[in-house]
Amino acid sequence: MDLENQARIKDLFDKHGAENLVVVLGGAEAEASGLAAETVANGDPTFAGPLAGVQLGLKAYHMFEEEIKGEVDPAVYEEHISMMEMVLDLDAIVKEVKEIREQFTT
């Protein structure tokens, strides 16, 4: 994940706390989405950014996951997201992000 974004997320965590924050991802593929989810939960696995070794415990969901999709106005989802469901590997992305979230957050 972009190093500047790691710094921003750390600041927002300090301000709002994990309980009030949710991270929503729009990653194009499973591995990068999983890495982003791991970074906000367990720290930067590449040890390159401000979140290296910092376990924020934030829950990250991909936009495709039912927990998020199910709460969105269907018309808005259809307009902005549905097309990407057809071109990206939805099942692999959802599986990876869910596994990472369950592994690193309670």
Add this chain to the structure above:
Amino acid sequence: MLKDKKVVVLGDRDGIPGPAIDECIKSAGGEVIFSTTECFV
């Protein structure tokens, strides 16, 4: 789950861009406090 939550949006230029996710979060009652669109190229 999103209602009244503060949401950080990490969009992807090659996947779903930040602004598209923002619209969805707002429709679900969440508050987007930071939104970006990353580029992995």
